[in-house]
Amino acid sequence: MRLERELMRGAGPAAVLRLLEPGERYGYELVELLDRRTDGVLAMGQSTLYPLLYNLEAKGLVASRVETADNGRPRRYYRLTDKGKRRLAKDQKQWQALSVAMGQLGIAGG
Amino acid sequence: MSDALQRTRWQTLNATPFRDLLRGRVTGRLDWPARLAAAGLPAEVASLITRLVRRTRLWRLERAAVADELIAHFADAIAAGTSAADAVGDFGDERAVAKLIRRAKRRGRPLPWHAWVWAWRAAEIIVIVYGLAAARFAVGRPHPTVDYVAELAAPTRAVPEPERAWPLWRSVIVSCTNVDADGRRSWPDVVEPDAGHRPDPAAVGAWLAAHADAIATARAAAARPAMGFVIGPGGSADDPAVFAGIDKFGDDGVPRPPRRPAGRHRPGAVPPPPRPVPRDAGRADAGAVAERAGRPHHRRPGAVRVGRWQAGRLQRRCRPGGRRRATGEAVARPKLDRPVRGRRVGRAAGQGAARRLGAVPAGGGVTADSSVRSYAVRRRIGHEWHD
Numbered sequence: 001m002r003l004e005r006e007l008m009r010g011a012g013p014a015a016v017l018r019l020l021e022p023g024e025r026y027g028y029e030l031v032e033l034l035d036r037r038t039d040g041v042l043a044m045g046q047s048t049l050y051p052l053l054y055n056l057e058a059k060g061l062v063a064s065r066v067e068t069a070d071n072g073r074p075r076r077y078y079r080l081t082d083k084g085k086r087r088l089a090k091d092q093k094q095w096q097a098l099s100v101a102m103g104q105l106g107i108a109g110g
Numbered sequence: 111m112s113d114a115l116q117r118t119r120w121q122t123l124n125a126t127p128f129r130d131l132l133r134g135r136v137t138g139r140l141d142w143p144a145r146l147a148a149a150g151l152p153a154e155v156a157s158l159i160t161r162l163v164r165r166t167r168l169w170r171l172e173r174a175a176v177a178d179e180l181i182a183h184f185a186d187a188i189a190a191g192t193s194a195a196d197a198v199g200d201f202g203d204e205r206a207v208a209k210l211i212r213r214a215k216r217r218g219r220p221l222p223w224h225a226w227v228w229a230w231r232a233a234e235i236i237v238i239v240y241g242l243a244a245a246r247f248a249v250g251r252p253h254p255t256v257d258y259v260a261e262l263a264a265p266t267r268a269v270p271e272p273e274r275a276w277p278l279w280r281s282v283i284v285s286c287t288n289v290d291a292d293g294r295r296s297w298p299d300v301v302e303p304d305a306g307h308r309p310d311p312a313a314v315g316a317w318l319a320a321h322a323d324a325i326a327t328a329r330a331a332a333a334r335p336a337m338g339f340v341i342g343p344g345g346s347a348d349d350p351a352v353f354a355g356i357d358k359f360g361d362d363g364v365p366r367p368p369r370r371p372a373g374r375h376r377p378g379a380v381p382p383p384p385r386p387v388p389r390d391a392g393r394a395d396a397g398a399v400a401e402r403a404g405r406p407h408h409r410r411p412g413a414v415r416v417g418r419w420q421a422g423r424l425q426r427r428c429r430p431g432g433r434r435r436a437t438g439e440a441v442a443r444p445k446l447d448r449p450v451r452g453r454r455v456g457r458a459a460g461q462g463a464a465r466r467l468g469a470v471p472a473g474g475g476v477t478a479d480s481s482v483r484s485y486a487v488r489r490r491i492g493h494e495w496h497d
Contacts (some may be wrong), residue, residue: 015338026186027182027183028183028187032190045202046180047201047203047206050176050211051207051210051211051214051352052214054211054218055170055217057214057218058217071189073181073182073185074178074182075182076175076179081138
């Protein structure tokens with residue numbers, strides 16, 4: 001199941017920030033992780049991911065650096081900034097509250 | 111790979127950002143087509159990346175960064191076993207993606223760039239609004255929906271005509287005032303001019319006797335309860351004979367001001383407001399100045415005119431000797447060949463100008479006084495003057 005665009009617009013940044021919390025990741029890695037860890041629900045192609053990453057970078061939530069990979073190609077790695085960490089903590093609280101509220105309504109949870 | 115290696119030094123230099131050149135590095139990192147060719151990606155993928163990057167219309171450095179990221183992404187996908195057709199098919203609408211990437215990348219540009227863009231937008235808006243306003247001002251015509259003159263005149267029209275004083279006042283004005291050739295109306299001058307503006311009792315008495323009926327009418331008008339003056343466009347549309355000169359509107363729709371009666375300024379009257387002086391106003395003819403001062407008229411073809419301030423100085427200096435009218439004290443004619451204050455600049459030109467003005471006798475051996483020197487300096491720097 002894929003989320004509709006409006007839902008994805010709200011969930012996508014939080015999901016990417018969460019995946020970047022442990023450490024640096026590059027674009028294809030993020031696509032794969034999102035697909036694998038959400039069973040395809042939050043899977044987003046490069047057409048969605050890269051504009052999203054550029055937006056997060058413009059807002060100062062993530063930072064990037066280019067490093068040469070093992071195969072010799074330059075690869076851009078993204079990491080959370082302090083501002084991104086604060087934003088992730090805030091988003092987590094909001095999503096938890098939303099999840100609880102939706103569960104109380106019988107829409108989500110058990 | 112061979113294509114990338116065949117790049118000339120000039121192409122590499124051209125593809126190097128200026129900041130790298132400042133650091134002494136010829137990196138050629140803006141040359142993303144070469145890196146794309148060197149990546150060995152399938153043709154459809156390479157074509158997609160090329161189209162997408164070009165559609166973004168970003169700065170060269172930004173385009174290179176986007177291209178590098180997409181190259182790495184597709185290379186990883188193909189290395190992970192995804193076919194080129196699936197990779198291209200999963201990509202989505204490249205036009206929409208290019209738009210999203212462009213928007214996001216522009217958002218991340220430095221603050222001065224944003225300030226510049228907003229300043230331009232503000233300037234464009236101002237120009238557009240100004241243009242629209244100018245067009246509206248040039249094309250539009252006023253369409254007044256309220257007749258304020260009628261509204262103002264309504265209370266007066268409500269007064270019965272027998273109670274209105276204005277018809278009587280009008281007859282008094284018509285019978286007591288004079289009309290000149292232009293149709294302008296003025297009160298007769300019964301004040302003796304040379305007696306310090308004091309009325310001449312004999313003239314005033316004669317005038318009152320001649321206008322006894324008008325004075326009686328004026329008393330009757332004063333006894334009426336309301337003035338009853340019905341205003342109209344230009345003051346009073348019904349009485350152009352009385353208010354000649356203000357009975358018309360100008361071409362611009364603004365009522366013309368009433369013309370002042372000719373003649374000298376009457377005692378007690380409000381003096382006329384100062385008129386704006388044009389830039390070259392007050393330039394007096396030197397000959398006229400000399401003439402007024404009782405000197406021979408030296409003007410000849412090509413003679414100069416001087417400014418008002420200079421003319422005043424010349425007039426004072428050309429004033430003939432005589433006696434003061436009030437005290438009888440003898441007044442000597444001012445000397446023209448006194449030394450001047452300040453630096454002696456423009457001496458030759460000043461002397462020549464002074465001679466032409468008739469202010470200095472030929473061969474007087476004078477230096478330029480400040481006014482003539484000022485003229486000479488203005489002439490030297492090409493300042494406007496009249497021949």
